[in-house]
Amino acid sequence: MFNYYLELALRSLKRSPGLTLLMVLAIGFGVAASMTTWSVFRAVSGDPIPWKSSKLFVPQIDMWGPKGRGPNSTDNEPPDAMDYTDAMALMRAHRGKLQSAMYQISPSVVPADASKHPINVSGHAVYSEFFPMLDVPFLYGNGWSADDDSQRAAVAVISGKLNDKLFGGVNSVGRTVSIEGKDYRVVGVLGSWNPQPRFYDVVNTGGFSTGVEDVFVPFERAIAMGMPNDGNTNCSEIPAQSGFVGLQQSSCIWIAYMVQLDDAAAVSAYRSWLDGYAKDQQTAGRFGWAPNNRLRDVPAFLDHEQVVPSDTKVSLLVALGLLIVCLVNTAGLLLAKFLRRSSEIGVRRALGAPRGAIYAQFLTEAGMIGLAGGVLGLLLTGVGVASVSWVLPKDIASLARLDFSLLALTLLVAVVATTLAGLYPTFRASRVQPAWQLKSN
Amino acid sequence: MTLHPMISALRRHKAGVVLIALQIALTLAIVCNAVFIIGQRIERVNRPTGLDENNLFLISQQWVGAPSGDDPASVDKLDSLQQADLAALRALPDVASVTPINSLPLLNSSWNGSVSLQPGKDLRAGNARTTFYFSDEQVLSTLGLHLVAGRAFTAADVQHQAMRDQREPSIVILTKALADKLFPKGDALGKVVYFNGDPAPTTIIGLVERMQVPAVGSWTSSFTWYATLAPTRLNANFSRYAIRAKPGRLDAAMHAVTPTLYATNRMRVLDDDSIKSFAQIRADAYRADVGMAILMGVVCLILLAVTAAGIVGLTSFWVGQRHRQIGVRRALGARKIDILHYFQIENLVIASVGAVIGLLLAIGLNLLLMHRFEMDRLPVAYVLAGIVAVLALGQGAVFVPARRASNVPPVVATRAA
Numbered sequence: 001m002f003n004y005y006l007e008l009a010l011r012s013l014k015r016s017p018g019l020t021l022l023m024v025l026a027i028g029f030g031v032a033a034s035m036t037t038w039s040v041f042r043a044v045s046g047d048p049i050p051w052k053s054s055k056l057f058v059p060q061i062d063m064w065g066p067k068g069r070g071p072n073s074t075d076n077e078p079p080d081a082m083d084y085t086d087a088m089a090l091m092r093a094h095r096g097k098l099q100s101a102m103y104q105i106s107p108s109v110v111p112a113d114a115s116k117h118p119i120n121v122s123g124h125a126v127y128s129e130f131f132p133m134l135d136v137p138f139l140y141g142n143g144w145s146a147d148d149d150s151q152r153a154a155v156a157v158i159s160g161k162l163n164d165k166l167f168g169g170v171n172s173v174g175r176t177v178s179i180e181g182k183d184y185r186v187v188g189v190l191g192s193w194n195p196q197p198r199f200y201d202v203v204n205t206g207g208f209s210t211g212v213e214d215v216f217v218p219f220e221r222a223i224a225m226g227m228p229n230d231g232n233t234n235c236s237e238i239p240a241q242s243g244f245v246g247l248q249q250s251s252c253i254w255i256a257y258m259v260q261l262d263d264a265a266a267v268s269a270y271r272s273w274l275d276g277y278a279k280d281q282q283t284a285g286r287f288g289w290a291p292n293n294r295l296r297d298v299p300a301f302l303d304h305e306q307v308v309p310s311d312t313k314v315s316l317l318v319a320l321g322l323l324i325v326c327l328v329n330t331a332g333l334l335l336a337k338f339l340r341r342s343s344e345i346g347v348r349r350a351l352g353a354p355r356g357a358i359y360a361q362f363l364t365e366a367g368m369i370g371l372a373g374g375v376l377g378l379l380l381t382g383v384g385v386a387s388v389s390w391v392l393p394k395d396i397a398s399l400a401r402l403d404f405s406l407l408a409l410t411l412l413v414a415v416v417a418t419t420l421a422g423l424y425p426t427f428r429a430s431r432v433q434p435a436w437q438l439k440s441n
Numbered sequence: 442m443t444l445h446p447m448i449s450a451l452r453r454h455k456a457g458v459v460l461i462a463l464q465i466a467l468t469l470a471i472v473c474n475a476v477f478i479i480g481q482r483i484e485r486v487n488r489p490t491g492l493d494e495n496n497l498f499l500i501s502q503q504w505v506g507a508p509s510g511d512d513p514a515s516v517d518k519l520d521s522l523q524q525a526d527l528a529a530l531r532a533l534p535d536v537a538s539v540t541p542i543n544s545l546p547l548l549n550s551s552w553n554g555s556v557s558l559q560p561g562k563d564l565r566a567g568n569a570r571t572t573f574y575f576s577d578e579q580v581l582s583t584l585g586l587h588l589v590a591g592r593a594f595t596a597a598d599v600q601h602q603a604m605r606d607q608r609e610p611s612i613v614i615l616t617k618a619l620a621d622k623l624f625p626k627g628d629a630l631g632k633v634v635y636f637n638g639d640p641a642p643t644t645i646i647g648l649v650e651r652m653q654v655p656a657v658g659s660w661t662s663s664f665t666w667y668a669t670l671a672p673t674r675l676n677a678n679f680s681r682y683a684i685r686a687k688p689g690r691l692d693a694a695m696h697a698v699t700p701t702l703y704a705t706n707r708m709r710v711l712d713d714d715s716i717k718s719f720a721q722i723r724a725d726a727y728r729a730d731v732g733m734a735i736l737m738g739v740v741c742l743i744l745l746a747v748t749a750a751g752i753v754g755l756t757s758f759w760v761g762q763r764h765r766q767i768g769v770r771r772a773l774g775a776r777k778i779d780i781l782h783y784f785q786i787e788n789l790v791i792a793s794v795g796a797v798i799g800l801l802l803a804i805g806l807n808l809l810l811m812h813r814f815e816m817d818r819l820p821v822a823y824v825l826a827g828i829v830a831v832l833a834l835g836q837g838a839v840f841v842p843a844r845r846a847s848n849v850p851p852v853v854a855t856r857a858a
Contacts, residue, residue: 022754026747033740108505108710117703118505120710181506226509228678238637242606243511310814311733314478321471321806322740325464329751332460336758391732428456 002364009365012341019337020369023330023418027373028380030326031414035377036384037312037319039406040392043399044208045308048195052135053298056199057096057259057267059274061086062292063251063281068236078292079234080305081203081253091127095273096259097266098133101219102126103255104204106230109215110178111166121162122230123215124201125222131157131188133260134200139163141173141188144218148187152221156184162214163189179215180227196399197307199298201256204231207307208395229254271295309396323413327421330369335425338362342432349434358430366422367415374414381410447787457755462795465831468748469799470806473827475737477807477819482734486727490546491616491651493585496537496686497719498695499545502526502702503679503710510603510676519676520601522706529705530682533697535690540583541674542576542683543604545719546653547726551661553654554637556669558623561640569622570664571615571636572654575673576683581614581649583685589617591630591647594672604677609636614647618666636669657726659815691718745834752838756784760846767846768853777847784843785836792835796828803827 013020047053062078063086069077082090087101102124110118130136131143140163144155156177163172163186176183190213197207217227226244232254239250247254261267271293278291296304338345345358382402389397451458504522508515523541530539544550552573578594580586594614602608613634620629633642652668654661686694695716702711760767767780803824810816 019754022750026750029743029747033743037736106503108503110505110708118708118710120503120712226511228509238607238639242603242608244509244605245511246607247605309729311729314810314814314816315733315736317810318471318475318737318740321467322744325467325471325744326747328460328464328467329747332457332464332751333754333758335456335460336755340758340762388732391735393729393732424456 001360005361005364006368008361009368012337012365013368016337019333023333023369024372024376026326026329027370027414027418028376030323031373031377031410031417032380032384033319034316034323034413035381035406035410036388036400037315038409039381039385039400039402040388040396041308041312041316042406043401044197044312044396046196047299048197048199049134049298052260053199055260055262056133056298057261057270057295058298058301059090059257059259059270060294060296061274061278062289063253063287064236065287065289068251076292077304078294079253081232081234082255082257083251083253084248084255085251087255087257089277090257090259093273093277095270096261098129099257099259100127100130100133101255101257102130102201103219103222103229104201104231105215105217105222105227107180107215107227109162109166110181112176112178119165121214122211123213123217125217125219125227127219130200130216130258133258134195137191137193139189139191140171141186143216144187149218149220152224153218154182154184154221155187155218157188157190157216158186159190159212159214160192161212177215179217180225182225184217197302199302200258201231202302202305202307203256204229204254207302207305208399210395210398223248267295312396323417327417330418331421331424334366334369334422335428338425338429339432341429345429345432346434346436349432355430358432359426362426362429363419363422366426367419369422370415370418371411373418374411377410377414378407381406444786444790447783447790451787451790454759457759458791461752461755462791462798464748464751465792465795465835466799466802468744469796469827469831470802472741472744472830473799473803473819473823474806474810475741476827477823478816479734479737479741480823481817482730485657486730486734488653489651490653490723491586491649492546492719493685494719494723496688496691497584498684498686498691499548499717499719499722500530500682500684500698500702500711501679501715501717502681504706505708505710507678510678511605516601516603516606516676519603519678520674523601523674523676523680525705526680526682526702529701530684530698533694533701535687535694535697537685537687538579538583539682539684540576540579542574542580542584542681543675544572544574544655544681545584545683545722546655547657547722548655549657549726551655553664556619556623556667557635557638560635560642561638569619569667571619571667571669572661572664574652574668574670575675576670577672577674580670580683583683584652585685586652587650588614589648589650591645593647594670598672599674600672601674601676604675607637607639609639609641609643610671610673611641612644612646612672614649614670615645616652616666616668617648617650619668620645620648622667657730748831749834749838752788752835753842756788756839756842757845760784760842763846764849765853765856767849768851768856771849771851772854780847780849781843784839784846788835788839788843789832792832796831799831800824800828 060078060080063083064079091101105125106120106122108118109121128144128146128149139160143157148155156179158177163169166177172186172189175186177186194212198205198209228244233252235252239246239252241249261270274293275291278287278293281287385400385402388400508518510516510519527539527541530536543552554571554573556571557568577599578596581588581593598612623629624632629645632645636643654665654668698716699711807819
């Protein structure tokens with residue numbers, strides 16, 4: 001029977017090729033616009049570490065107080081990064097299962113080959129627990145040890161890309177890399193690792209980055225060497241002392257912090273420890289206000305930091321509006337098309353076809369239009385995703401990809417949406433009175 | 442012609458009328474907001490930075506193994522490295538002038554603080570927020586800034602200090618916008634202000650017409666034109682140089698700087714991103730805005746095309762359906778023009794209903810965007826223009842089927858349906 005409906009639908013579509021083409025084009029463009037913007041939205045709103053994001057937390061401490069938020073601030077949110085004093089206090093207390101303070105660095109690296117010019121790399125100064133906490137994949141070697149942390153060892157983890165550039169891609173563990181003019185021993189080479197957004201340091205990276213993290217060095221080593229922070233420094237008051245050391249003694253925020261807490265009990269224990277810490281600071285006179293801390297997991301923190309650009313959301317919203325208009329358009333045209341065939345429906349009904357058969361026939365026709373629109377939509381989505389790379393900012397455009405799930409979704413949305421749009425016209429078609437149609441002819 | 446028969450005819454196919462009106466309403470709502478977004482982005486991208494952007498480019502470079510800059514000896518060492526670079530760059534034949542500077546308008550790197558009329562005010566409670574450009578006596582000529590009052594910096598004014606040194610400059614040049622904000626009477630020249638809560642006073646010696654802050658994000662919207670120029674070379678392990686090439690010699694100058702800087706000092710980082718023309722900086726800064734405008738433009742075009750095609754399709758169907766009735770009217774004496782007008786007015790009625798609903802939807806969508814995404818209020822002019830546009834679109838789309846209807850001969854009335 002289905003084949004018969006297919007044949008009927010094909011014949012009907014062929015009878016008015018202009019109207020059919022119009023509907024297919026509308027569905028194709030509507031679906032493609034939605035799917036193209038969806039591919040961008042999906043790329044920027046995705047969970048960068050889905051298997052673990054609910055266990056990773058960003059603690060926030062209010063070291064500025066209400067005055068530091070400025071006269072125009074309406075919420076009571078504490079700063080979204082940490083000053084040196086509090087970050088070090090949290091590291092010393094070591095209350096999480098794994099944790100790391102970190103700051104962004106941008107040192108120069110001098111290739112061993114003297115004929116090559118020095119290069120600039122970006123990276124982070126972190127603690128040893130950074131690597132197991134974030135499940136960072138290693139190609140060779142490993143991260144460094146807790147002893148290396150405390151002894152401020154001159155060790156480094158480098159990216160596979162930097163390893164290719166400096167050592168031709170061979171296992172470079174144990175070899176020496178010159179960072180900011182000082183020698184560091186390579187202890188690990190990263191496999192492919194480029195999480196987007198950069199969830200562990202949203203504050204300094206702005207979320208998305210076209211570059212790769214090339215070097216990681218021990219936090220306390222970087223501090224001892226005076227390796228300056230590259231990224232944002234926010235102050236509520238001017239540091240009393242100049243220089244990088246002055247920055248460390250100030251309440252300026254420039255350090256990101258992440259802690260792993262495995263269960264609800266650990267989370268609430270950590271939360272009460274944070275409150276106790278802030279209370280101690282209040283008692284000691286450092287904070288002149290009540291504890292005002294936050295402990296958000298990674299998805300909540302990304303949301304708080306508004307990592308997804310509002311342009312992306314507005315685009316998706318507008319594209320969905322376009323799809324709805326295309327569907328309303330299709331519903332109108334289908335209605336016209338189906339009702340034009342009232343006499344045909346009358347004959348079928350008079351010959352004994354139940355309403356269900358009419359439904360099946362016309363929904364099949366709507367579904368076919370949807371399928372054709374979907375196929376056109378696939379092509380146009382391909383064009384759309386390809387062209388976002390020259391329309392959108394590079395850091396975001398590079399994330400939008402055409403993959404199987406997007407293609408399947410395109411077809412599915414086209415067919416389901418068109419069938420839905422065909423429901424009311426089909427309902428009207430099924431209500432055609434056979435007697436009236438036969439009489440009038 | 443009375444509307445009565447038309448309205449009662451419309452009642453006979455309610456669903457089609459409702460769908461077209463709804464489509465027109467949604468189209469109007471989306472197009473109004475999308476065009477508003479496009480307009481805002483174009484306005485943003487086209488606003489002048491205050492610089493003469495032609496023949497201007499920027500070098501960002503980093504020294505390898507340079508001292509930290511935290512003690513006086515290393516600050517002097519960093520400054521001599523910078524002075525050597527400046528001398529080498531200024532000697533190039535294609536270069537008109539060079540100035541060291543910490544950032545440029547539209548560059549995503551900024552140094553911001555507060556400026557106050559009173560000393561010792563809290564950093565966040567100043568009279569205005571401002572961005573700082575640390576540069577030297579060649580800054581006005583290199584960037585092409587217009588001095589509207591007072592004097593420019595002289596070589597004797599220029600100091601140097603470490604990047605993380607908290608000393609504030611003793612003299613500054615402000616943008617006119619910032620000066621007017623601080624001194625609404627327009628008598629800023631020669632007055633004293635205090636930066637970042639510092640107790641030391643700073644004298645305003647000059648005003649420039651206009652200069653934009655570096656970052657273009659929405660967080661800078663409260664101080665976009667509030668820039669402060671300080672006669673200070675900043676010393677750090679990196680430096681930036683803004684360079685004005687001689688007219689028409691931009692490419693030649695940009696190619697000449699890399700070998701010159703390496704010849705001055707080989708231990709430095711200069712890569713593909715180090716040398717950027719101002720045109721490139723501008724393109725990078727506004728890429729998101731241009732992209733958004735293009736995207737909204739494409740969506741508008743598709744929307745209008747789909748809606749126009751929908752009107753053509755549905756009206757054609759109605760013309761076909763009423764073929765015989767049209768023949769009857771023609772046989773009873775209606776002129777071709779009457780039939781044409783009938784369909785045109787019918788479309789106008791439907792489109793007007795759609796436009797009224799669309800007006801409400803457009804305002805609703807705008808409120809949603811304002812509430813959720815920091816959009817501005819949609820000006821009434823956009824909505825009115827949108828209404829005119831969809832009415833015109835409807836009339837344009839209905840013309841072809843309406844003319845076909847008007848060509849139905851009266852003899853059709855005598856034939857069986």
